Amino acid sequence: MxxxxxxxxxxxxxxxxxxxxxxxxxxxxxxxxxxxxxxxxxxxxxxxxxxxxxxxxxxxxxxxxxxxxxxxxxxxxxxxxxxxxxxxxxxxxxxxxxxxxxxxxRRGNEAAKxxxxxxxxxxxxxxxxxxxxxxxxxxxxxxxxxADLHGLAKVDKKKELEEVQDIKTMPLVTVKMADAKGDAAINKIENASYFTEGEYRLTNINDELAYTSPIEMDGFLKAGKAEYTPGYNLISAVSTDKGASTVKGKMLYAPSQYLDHDLERTIRKEYPNKIIHDSYLEPNEDGKPFFVASVGHYLKYRSGPVVDGVVLVNPETGDTKYYPKGKEPKWVDRTFTLETALEYWTYWGKYVHGWKNQS
Structure with a gap:
């Protein structure tokens, strides 16, 4: 290594x-x-x-x-x-x-220009x-x-409150609970000391909310020994009784990998001009994992992130494919990241009266 x-x-x-x-x-x-x-x-x-x-x-x-x-x-x-x-x-x-x-x-301090x-x-x-x-x-x-930054957020003002989401489809498991269940699952895999949990993200798999987390390398030296991570953790978000299950698979490309197997470096190599806003792991309807990266450009210069689409990365082969916004596979739950949405909301509130009268 x-x-x-x-x-x-x-x-x-x-x-x-x-x-x-x-x-x-x-x-x-x-x-x-x-x-x-x-x-x-x-x-x-x-x-x-x-x-x-x-x-x-x-x-x-x-x-x-x-x-x-x-x-x-x-x-x-x-x-x-x-x-x-x-x-x-x-x-x-x-x-x-x-x-x-x-x-x-040398000339004896003679006057010279x-x-x-x-x-x-x-x-x-x-x-x-x-x-x-x-x-x-x-x-x-x-x-x-x-004013252009303010206009990035398309906000619909309503005077009436929205109906509360159906309690049967609301997540009952918190990220903290999911993390605890994931810890127990990682301890059961082979060479558990080489790995750690990645970030937990809420996703929809076959119409059921679940948390997914890639199993990540626990440091540079351990990455050299393990070569690849053994899969990802899957945890139900609507049932507190179910534990975490580890979906096994060879993941050579991941956020915690190094050198040419680093996820962002893999995307940058194929799409050098695209801005990478964020990436997360999401399985398709068959449970096969992909990393979904939200990509795009800036509105002007280096401000105002604009999402153009997503890049899907196969974590086993490193193959990438770009999908424009609106043409993503149906199982991809989000194109916009939470960070981008919050940034838009900040622009909308902060620059509603222009930059001279920030609110």
Missing amino acids: ILSLLGFILKGILMKIPFAILGLSLIPQRWTNAITKKDIPFFIEQVLRLLVSAAVLFFVIDIMLLDLTAAAFFSSFAIILGLILIIDSRMYMYRASESSSTRRN QPKTPWNVHFNSLMGVVLIAAWVIMLFYPLTFA
Whole structure:
């Protein structure tokens, strides 16, 4: 497992090197002077900058799992590139000034003009300032479309109370009770110490409410020993008498898996431009488990999550399939996540009178 991790990191960093070129000095005069004077420290600096830039790209894209959109890259790297441009320009001007002072000292402190800074050096510095300023401005950009955020929630106002849900279909088992039952079920499986419970979600299976929870890896080293998780827990939400049952199955891809078997990384590999809002385990009507990921885009820039559909992931094979909103399989209970719904509700209440009169 350790060798796999090292290979994953090395491969990821090497693949980012072509894009890490932006971390090098973009001032041609620095390269010309270094080649002419055989300035070894300059080339060592560039190699280090290349490697550090590749490592940062690897960490943000492959570890933090950044979506590969223009807005995502701007929000993550604009300020870094801006600082690189400014610092690089300042380094050139400092070394040019230092070289000029050395020449004057050699001539016996003769009066000499300060060397003129090339236009492209000033341009680099200006571009750095523009990038940083734009990055800061974009932090406040969502305030300019507060009305659009407010409109994301389609709210129907009613003066009359809704009828109470049929008590026969209401969940009688709480998440805490389900968790206790799941603990007892996990202790009965083989190599129980390798695993732990995932998050319990309420779902509808064959017209009966139930809690499902994927059996997850209990840490990096144990994931290397177990290779895959043995299935998921299924607990009735309408009967307090029934215990948890473990539905067995080989699950190579899960939220708690690592490297290429990580669930979100598997989805990101196939759909690099989609925003992953949330994911949960849901069995189909035959009891076969799938991970259902709610995916979409942002309304504007990086604010206002919009759900476009779901991606289904087969946890045994890692196969993925995207379904647009409204065309999901009938057994998929939710496309919108609870977090997205709450965010919409917050927008609706907070920006009902615009961002200047938040309520």
